[in-house]
Structure formats: structure tokens, C-alpha cells
Amino acid sequence: MQAKNIYMIGIKGVGMTALAIYLKQMGCEVTGSDTAEVFVTDNLLKENNILFHSQFDEKNLHTLKYDLIIISAAYDDSNVEVSEAFRRKMNTKYYSEVLGEITSGKKTIAVAGVHGKTTTTAMLALMLEEGKLDPSFIIGSGEVPNFHSNARKGEGDYFVLEADEYRKSPKDNTPKFLDLSPEIAIISSIELDHPDIFPSIEDIYAAFYSLACRVPRRGSIVLCLDYPKAKKLIRSIVDRNFETYGFDPSSKWRIVNTKQEDDKNVFSVESMGTVYGPFKMKLPGNHNILNAVAALIVALKIGVSEQTIKDALDKFQSVKRRFEIIGEAGNIVIVDDYAHHPTAIIRTLEAAKRKYADKKVWCVFQPHTFSRTEKLLEEFSASFKVADQVIIMDIFASKREEQGKITSEDLVEKIKKTQSKVRYIKSADEVNDFLVKNVKGPSVILTIGAGNIYELGKKLLSSLKEREEIE
Numbered sequence: 293m294q295a296k297n298i299y300m301i302g303i304k305g306v307g308m309t310a311l312a313i314y315l316k317q318m319g320c321e322v323t324g325s326d327t328a329e330v331f332v333t334d335n336l337l338k339e340n341n342i343l344f345h346s347q348f349d350e351k352n353l354h355t356l357k358y359d360l361i362i363i364s365a366a367y368d369d370s371n372v373e374v375s376e377a378f379r380r381k382m383n384t385k386y387y388s389e390v391l392g393e394i395t396s397g398k399k400t401i402a403v404a405g406v407h408g409k410t411t412t413t414a415m416l417a418l419m420l421e422e423g424k425l426d427p428s429f430i431i432g433s434g435e436v437p438n439f440h441s442n443a444r445k446g447e448g449d450y451f452v453l454e455a456d457e458y459r460k461s462p463k464d465n466t467p468k469f470l471d472l473s474p475e476i477a478i479i480s481s482i483e484l485d486h487p488d489i490f491p492s493i494e495d496i497y498a499a500f501y502s503l504a505c506r507v508p509r510r511g512s513i514v515l516c517l518d519y520p521k522a523k524k525l526i527r528s529i530v531d532r533n534f535e536t537y538g539f540d541p542s543s544k545w546r547i548v549n550t551k552q553e554d555d556k557n558v559f560s561v562e563s564m565g566t567v568y569g570p571f572k573m574k575l576p577g578n579h580n581i582l583n584a585v586a587a588l589i590v591a592l593k594i595g596v597s598e599q600t601i602k603d604a605l606d607k608f609q610s611v612k613r614r615f616e617i618i619g620e621a622g623n624i625v626i627v628d629d630y631a632h633h634p635t636a637i638i639r640t641l642e643a644a645k646r647k648y649a650d651k652k653v654w655c656v657f658q659p660h661t662f663s664r665t666e667k668l669l670e671e672f673s674a675s676f677k678v679a680d681q682v683i684i685m686d687i688f689a690s691k692r693e694e695q696g697k698i699t700s701e702d703l704v705e706k707i708k709k710t711q712s713k714v715r716y717i718k719s720a721d722e723v724n725d726f727l728v729k730n731v732k733g734p735s736v737i738l739t740i741g742a743g744n745i746y747e748l749g750k751k752l753l754s755s756l757k758e759r760e761e762i763e
Contacts, residue, residue: 293318293394295360295383299353300324301373302364303344307454308387309333310430310443311362313340314394317445324362325352325373332434332612332746336442350376359383362390368462388460388468391430395451395472398428401590402455402472404503405480405516406496407636408583409454411575412480414438414611415604416587417452422604423596427452434612442611450594457499458486465489467499470506476593477507478514478586482521485633487667497521504529514589516582517543535593537561537585539578545589547581552646561585568598573605575615577643579636615643618749621756623734625651628749632660632742634671641678644736651734655679656723656748658741659687662696665703673706682707682714683723688743720748728755 298315302308303324313336316322325345337344345352350372353361361377361384369375377384385393403413414436417429421439426448433442455469455477482500483493490496504513504525512533515522517540526534537545549560549570559581560569573584588601610616618626625648631640637657644653655676659665665672665687676682684700684707704716717723727737737752739745 293320293390295320297321297357298323298360298362299358300344300362300364301348301371301377302326302366303342304331304333304337305364305366306333306432306434306442307430307456308362308364309336310432311387311390312337312342313441313443314428314430314445316340316342317443318394321357325349330747333442336435340441348373353377353380353382360385362387363461365459365461365468370462386461386464388456388471391453391468392471392473395453398451399449399476400472400474401450401452401476401478402469402474402503403452403478403480403586404455404457404469404500405478406457406483406485406633407639408480408579408586409456410611410630411580411614412478412583412586413452413454415584415608416478416590418608419587419591419596419601419604420448420450420452420594421446423591423600425450425594425596429453431611432456433614436611437609438607455503457490457496457503459489467502469503470499472503472506474503474507475511476514476590477503477511478590479504479522479525480516480582480586481635482519482525483633483635484668485664488661488663493521497524501525501528504532507532509533512590512593514586516586518582535589537589538582545585547578547585550578550581552576555647557581559584561588568592569602571602571605573608575608575610576647577615577639579639579643580615613746615640619753621753622760623651624731624756625736626749626753626756627736627738628746629738629740630742631740632664634668634675637672637675637740638678640738640740641676644738645678648736651736652680653678654681654683654727654731654735654737656683656685656727656737656739656745658685658739658743658745659700659703660742661690662687662698666696666698669698669703669706672703674710676707676711676714679711680713682711683717683726684714685716685720685723685741685745686718688741688745720745720751723748724752724755727752728759731756 304326518538
């Protein structure tokens with residue numbers, strides 16, 4: 293990285309914040325801009341003394357000191373700062389291009405997949421840290437409690453980071469992860485998602501196929517076989533080393549002996565006649581077992597001991613918004629999760645049922661993007677069966693789409709075919725009031741979605757505690 297004075301447009305996005313922290317640790321001067329909206333990354337930027345403007349304004353760029361402008365994937369030249377940077381012919385790069393540059397020369401481990409990227413990346417970074425490998429990492433989360441950050445510049449050879457399949461920019465549909473040159477790639481899942489740029493499962497499969505082809509023949513592709521398209525990938529690329537894993541019995545690394553024990557998720561892994569484990573971790577659910585197995589395969593391959601991996605998993609505290617326990621009010625537990633895809637919702641609810649077997653499960657879901665809700669409407673409608681009560685809020689429109697034909701009321705009508713205890717409640721304030729009035733007895737309330745629903749959890753916790761004091 294030659295640039296030293298860097299300005300970042302959209303600096304509060306989780307990936308951009310992580311990159312900003314990493315670049316500052318490299319010795320760069322970093323600042324930027326974003327909206328005034330509260331983000332989960334605000335505290336991280338403050339703690340790292342990274343200043344930024346709370347609105348986009350072309351005047352923010354009226355200085356000669358910036359030798360690189362990094363642009364978030366969310367913005368193109370319709371943003372006034374991006375437009376000004378292009379007009380002035382400033383040195384500009386998109387987020388994924390900078391990732392490709394800073395990982396060059398490192399042994400890059402790219403963690404990709406529709407599900408599990410963030411948790412798997414954080415787990416693997418901790419395993420390598422505990423193994424004294426001093427990795428660099430960039431994690432797409434507001435914070436990773438084990439590191440009190442979401443990025444770090446290590447002195448070791450390995451660079452662990454999330455590899456996002458979404459587009460590089462609003463005007464370039466190239467998947468971001470194709471700017472990387474990984475020595476090892478984890479592909480945790482291949483399913484239809486982001487229908488605004490991947491209209492079919494074949495389109496998204498093609499993206500992961502391209503990523504796999506970027507892994508050199510001396511490298512490895514760690515692939516979850518629990519998804520049909522994963523098997524197609526193996527058949528299509530015969531000259532790469534695949535390490536397959538999952539609950540699928542044909543996996544090279546097969547998950548066995550799973551159980552819940554003393555509030556711990558316990559599992560072992562069998563490979564080529566050898567059983568590894570048992571491993572124990574606080575995170576519930578089979579989906580988190582899959583995340584852990586992907587990470588431990590890589591860790592074992594690069595020389596981290598089994599005992600070190602066990603110790604790392606045992607102390608792993610998850611990441612922001614991944615089955616994050618917000619708090620408890622009496623016999624009511626509030627949990628927040630980023631789940632926004634039908635498969636992720638099913639797994640999160642199943643994990644809650646298993647972990648809190650003695651409690652009633654309330655699910656509050658905020659759908660994310662009109663295109664995803666419309667394209668996966670049938671899948672969403674069958675995702676809430678195991679919940680005891682379901683509340684659907686208004687669809688959270690991302691910056692990449694303003695409106696759509698589908699509504700939350702449409703989703704509720706579909707859900708009613710498989711789950712009668714579902715209702716539509718428009719806003720977070722209304723949901724808060726409804727839950728305070730109606731949730732009684734041992735319960736767990738899950739707030740889930742990729743929008744701003746995470747803001748509800750703390751407010752709800754406070755409201756429930758107030759109710760408890762009054763009663």
C-alpha cells in the first residue's frame with residue numbers, strides 16, 4: 293500500500309470500518325464520511341481515534357492531502373463525494389480492490405459463502421492467534437469480543453478475511469471476492485441470495501466457481517457438502533484440492549456425536565478413520581458447528597494443534613449480532629441475530645429451541661430488501677415453524693433499492709399457511725409496546741434481520757426491566 297493519506301466514503305459499514313482500522317495500524321492517516329445514522333461500528337471508530345464527517349458533502353474532499361479515496365461498495369457517482377472524486381480525477385479504489393492490494397504477498401485465507409462468513413472468520417482468527425501465528429484479519433462485524441475489534445495487522449504470514457460474493461459497486465456486478473488471490477478458500481454454503489444481482493442459483497454458483505478457480509493448485513478449498521451445489525463444484529473443478537466437511541456422510545471431515553452439554557454445544561469430527569474432539573463452544577446450533585469445523589480444518593492444516601483449537605473454541609465469544617445475548621429481564625432472555633435468509637432463520641430458531649428448551653420462543657423478524665423477500669417468499673413462509681410466536685415488521689429497504697412490489701403483509705399471509713401464530717406489526721416502537729404487554733412466563737425473544745432491528749433489543753430490555761420493577 294503506497295498511499296498514506298486516505299479518505300473513505302461510507303466508512304461506517306462493517307467492512308469499511310475494519311479496513312480503516314487495519315490501514316491505521318499500517319501507519320496511514322485515515323478519515324472519511326458517512327451518514328449521521330447510528331451504526332454498530334460507531335464505537336469502534338471512536339476507540340481507534342478515526343474521525344469522520346457525519347454527512348456526505350463534496351467540500352469534504354476540497355483538500356490536496358488525500359492520495360487515495362476508498363469507496364464503499366454501496367456508492368457510485370450518484371453520491372456527491374464519489375462524483376466529486378471522479379470529477380477531480382483523484383486516485384480512487386473500491387473497497388474490494390484495496391483488500392486485494394493489502395493481502396498481496398500474504399498467505400490469504402478467504403472465508404466465503406452465503407452463510408457463516410463472519411463467525412467462521414472470527415473463529416479461525418482466534419485459532420491462529422492462540423496458535424501463536426499472529427494473523428492479520430478483517431472481519432465484517434461491529435466487534436469481535438475476543439479481540440475487542442474487527443481488524444488487526446498481525447506480523448505473521450496469514451491474513452484471514454471475509455470474502456463477499458456481493459458486487460464490487462452499484463455499476464460493477466463483479467463479485468468482490470474476485471479481487472482476492474487466496475491460498476485457502478472456505479466456501480461454507482452456496483444458496484440463492486442477493487437476487488438483485490444473482491437472479492438464479494446458477495448465477496450465484498458461477499460466482500463461487502470463479503472464486504474456486506482463483507485458488508492455486510497448491511492451495512486448498514474447504515467446502516461444505518451439505519449444499520447440493522457444492523457437489524457440483526467438486527465435479528466441475530477436478531484439479532484442485534478439496535477438503536469437504538459437513539453432516540453429509542460423504543464428507544471427508546464428517547461431524548459426529550453432537551449434543552448439548554452444560555450449556556455448551558459439543559461435537560466431534562471424524563476424518564479418514566481419526567476422530568478429533570470432542571470440541572465445546574458456547575454458540576448454539578448446528579450451523580455454528582459447521583462454522584467451527586470449517587475453521588478447525590484450516591487451522592489443523594497449517595499446524596495449529598488440536599488442543600489449541602479446543603481451547604480457542606471454548607473461549608470464543610461469538611461476534612456482534614450473531615446469537616448475541618442482549619440481556620435478561622426476569623425469566624425473559626433477549627437475543628439478537630443477523631439472520632436474514634430463510635435457511636439462516638430456520639437454523640437460528642432451531643438453535644434457540646435447543647438452547648432454551650424450557651422457554652417459549654418469540655421471533656421478531658425485519659425482512660431485508662424487497663428483492664430478497666419477493667424472490668424467496670415461499671422459502672421465507674416456511675422458515676418460522678418452530679417459533680411459538682412470530683412478529684413481522686416492515687421490510688427494511690437497503691440503499692440499493694427504494695421500493696418493491698412485495699410487502700410484509702404479503703409475507704405474513706404466506707407464513708400463516710405453516711405458522712398460525714404470526715402477526716404484522718409495523719414499527720419497532722409498536723413491537724416494543726406489544727411485547728412488554730404480552731410476553732409472560734419463561735421466554736426468549738429473538739430480534740433477527742439485517743436492517744436496523746438490532747436497535748430494538750436494548751430498548752426492549754430496558755422496557756421489560758421497568759415493567760418488572762412496577763410489578
